[in-house]
Amino acid sequence: MIDSDARLIEEILRLKRERNAIILAHNYQLGEVQDIGDFVGDSLELSQRAAQTDAGVIVFCGVHFMAETASILCPDKVVLLPDMDAGCPMANMVTADALRGRKKEHPGAVVVCYINSSAEVKAESDVCCTSANAVRIVDKLPSGIEILFVPDQYLGHYISTKTGREMILWPGYCPTHIRIKAQDIIKLREEHPQAKVTVHPECRPEVIALADEVLSTGGMCRFASSTEAKEVIIGTEIGLLHRLRKENPGKRFIPASDQAVCPRMKLITLERILWTLEEMTPEVKVPEEIRLRAKASVDKMLEAA
Numbered sequence: 001m002i003d004s005d006a007r008l009i010e011e012i013l014r015l016k017r018e019r020n021a022i023i024l025a026h027n028y029q030l031g032e033v034q035d036i037g038d039f040v041g042d043s044l045e046l047s048q049r050a051a052q053t054d055a056g057v058i059v060f061c062g063v064h065f066m067a068e069t070a071s072i073l074c075p076d077k078v079v080l081l082p083d084m085d086a087g088c089p090m091a092n093m094v095t096a097d098a099l100r101g102r103k104k105e106h107p108g109a110v111v112v113c114y115i116n117s118s119a120e121v122k123a124e125s126d127v128c129c130t131s132a133n134a135v136r137i138v139d140k141l142p143s144g145i146e147i148l149f150v151p152d153q154y155l156g157h158y159i160s161t162k163t164g165r166e167m168i169l170w171p172g173y174c175p176t177h178i179r180i181k182a183q184d185i186i187k188l189r190e191e192h193p194q195a196k197v198t199v200h201p202e203c204r205p206e207v208i209a210l211a212d213e214v215l216s217t218g219g220m221c222r223f224a225s226s227t228e229a230k231e232v233i234i235g236t237e238i239g240l241l242h243r244l245r246k247e248n249p250g251k252r253f254i255p256a257s258d259q260a261v262c263p264r265m266k267l268i269t270l271e272r273i274l275w276t277l278e279e280m281t282p283e284v285k286v287p288e289e290i291r292l293r294a295k296a297s298v299d300k301m302l303e304a305a
C-alpha cells in the first residue's frame with residue numbers, strides 16, 4: 001500500500017468513528033474500497049445489512065439505486081453516496097412514467113421489479129427482487145396471473161426458464177454483462193477443462209446456457225469457498241475477483257471477460273469517501289410518499305427472502 005493511501009484510510013476510519021458511520025460496499029467496488037468496508041456483499045445482503053445497522057450514517061459504496069434502497073429502508077439515517085454520477089445504466093432504462101403506461105396495457109398484471117431500479121419504479125411495482133432471490137419470488141406468485149418484469153430482459157428470461165412462468169419483459173439490459181460472450185466461455189473451457197463456470201443471471205441467455213452455476217455475486221462467493229474445483233471462471237463484473245482471490249488464496253479465479261467492467265461502480269474512490277465523510281454530502285433521500293410505496297415492494301422481497 002502506498003503512503004498516501006495509508007493516510008487516506010487512517011483519516012476515513014477516524015471520521016467514520018466520529019460520525020458513527022458504517023461503510024457498505026458492493027462486490028464490484030475497487031479493491032481498496034472493499035478493503036475498508038465494514039461489510040461487502042451483493043444487493044440483497046447490502047439491503048439486509050442497511051436495514052439492521054445501528055449506525056446513524058451509511059456511506060454507500062455502490063451505485064445510486066443501492067443507496068436509495070438503504071434510504072427506503074432507513075429513513076432516519078443519513079445515506080451518503082460518495083459520487084452522485086454512480087448510477088446504474090440498466091436501472092435508468094425504465095422510468096416510472098413508462099412503467100405506468102405499460103401497466104395500463106396490462107391492468108391485471110403483477111409488476112416484479114429488479115432491485116436495479118429507481119425508488120419511483122419500485123413504488124410502481126408490487127414486489128422487488130434481486131439476482132439472489134428472483135426465481136424464488138416469481139415462483140411464489142399465484143398461478144394464472146400476468147407478470148410484468150422490469151427492467152432486465154436477460155434476468156427476466158432466466159427466471160422464466162427456471163420457473164416455467166411466462167413473463168412480459170422490459171427491454172433493459174446491463175451494458176457490462178452483455179460484454180461477456182458465449183465465445184469467451186467456450187474458449188476458456190477449452191483452456192481450463194477442469195474449471196467450473198459461474199455466471200451472473202444478467203448475462204445473455206447463450207452465456208447462461210454454457211454455465212455450471214448461475215449465481216448472484218454473493219452466491220458466487222459462497223460457491224467459490226465450497227467448491228472442490230481449484231479453478232473457477234467468473235462471468236460477472238471483474239471487481240468480484242478481488243474478494244474471491246482474497247478469501248480463497250488456494251484457488252484460481254479467471255474472468256470470463258476482461259471487458260466486463262462497470263465504470264459507474266469504479267467512480268467511488270478512497271478520496272471521494274473521505275470527502276463525503278468530511279462534508280456529509282451528497283445525501284440520497286427518497287421523498288416520503290414514494291418511499292412508503294417503494295418500501296412495500298422491498299419489504300415483500302425481504303419477507304420472502
Ligand code: 13P
Pocket residue numbers: 027041042043044116130131132174200202215216217218
Ligand atoms: P448482485 O446483487 O448479484 O450483487 O448484482 C448486482 C448488480 O448490479 C449486478 O450487475
Ligand code: SF4
Pocket residue numbers: 063087088089090091116174175176177202237262264265
Ligand atoms: Fe448496473 Fe450492470 Fe453496473 Fe450492475 S454491473 S450496476 S447492472 S450497469
